[in-house]
Amino acid sequence: MPEEDDGRQLAARERQLAAYERQLKAYEGEPAAVAGIAKDPVDAAMIRHWCEALGDTNPAYTGPDAVAPATMLQVWTMGGLSGPASRTDAYVQLLALLDDLGCTAVVATDSEQEYVRPLRLGERVTFDSVIESVSGRKTTKLGAGYFVTTRTDVRCGDGELVGTHRFRILKYAPRSPASPPSPATHLRPRPVINRDNSGFWQGIRRNRLLIQRCLACGTLRLPWIPGCVECGSPEWDTREASGAGTVYSYVVMHHPRFPAFDPPYAVALVELAEGVRLVSEVVDVPYDKVRIGMPVTLEFRAYDDELTLPVFRSGEAAA
């Protein structure tokens, strides 16, 4: 029966995809930009920045009679940080539809330019662009996606054609973040160990959870501090926790994100059978299944070569 369900779900997804692709195809021939105007005229500064960046020392690009490098054709039509002003609704919708399909990332794959004549200082280009084609779904190294090809006519003055520019982009669904900052490569924060609490951490390293006990009045205390809060006595010894406890309270962390942790996760305040409490983690329960009053059992978990921490597993101790 699960196989039948899978089959039906697959067929439904295929149908949905086919419907999407029909919608995508409908954008072929629609304008992508209408009566676009360059944000700036062709100017010496932009040409110089381009030549400096690319290491192009061609003398034709400098001086009062400079021409712009031919390959800057598309640059004059770019929206820049403030974004494209001349994009049509059709093109915006097409890109949004591809986003809906999970194809949120984009790379350019092809540029085909024809140059009718060089552009000169002071000329301000206008441009119109059409959606030439939208491909079917393609599997690429980057992920599955669709190629969208636009053709732009670049004009000057009274509409004199100075160049055309065909541009192909791949809108794709990224496979997965490449080398994400994985928890394995980020160590958990180190405890701050001082004279007052070093005995506690020595115990943890030997897989023992030690609770301080006041020698004067017998009050147990955790975390470790120099004196008793009940009677003020600085004399103490330790007793080992049995390991039984219950979730006294908890919070679920969504934000901020710390490199060694994978949110959301539950941070629990566990009340030990001895009556003292400890902030820790319930390790075998999804973050949204941790509940107040849940019985838990202590265990020790080594997170890296140098760090072992007391954590809790749900349920009563087996032994």
Add this chain to the structure above:
Amino acid sequence: MTSPSEGTQLPPLDVEITRTLIVAGAIASRDYQDVHHDPDAARAKGSPDIFMNILTTNGLVGRYLTNHFGPHTRLHKLAIRLGAPNYPGDTMRLTGRVEQVDGTQVTVSITGENSLGRHVTGTAVLSTTPEAYADGDAGAGTDVDAGVGTDGARGVDER
């Protein structure tokens, strides 16, 4: 001076793909797509690092051609296709071959290889005669008599 002839290989040009080149090229082409300057954003989109944008590649191919054929070169067509991305730390070697000479028009095929494979393949159509540039900078006509070819290109390279 030697006129371009079919089958002539252009001397290769090695371009170091620095982070600076990628970012400077993206900004000079007014391309603020985050994958060309923000490594974290690039990784979130499945790329191990930032990578060169197509306009910069296009410009480098243009530079390679006009440096070789000289400042009078006029590009008529340039069509490129990208393959393996140009990531920081890599080197791209541009090579070219004259495929066809038709009067003043020269067709050149271009390839740019990096350590991952072919970054760019393309075809350019250009003309190299002085008159191709005659309506341009008069000052650039100093070597008109010498013609334009590899000699002229060398002059540009040394500047």
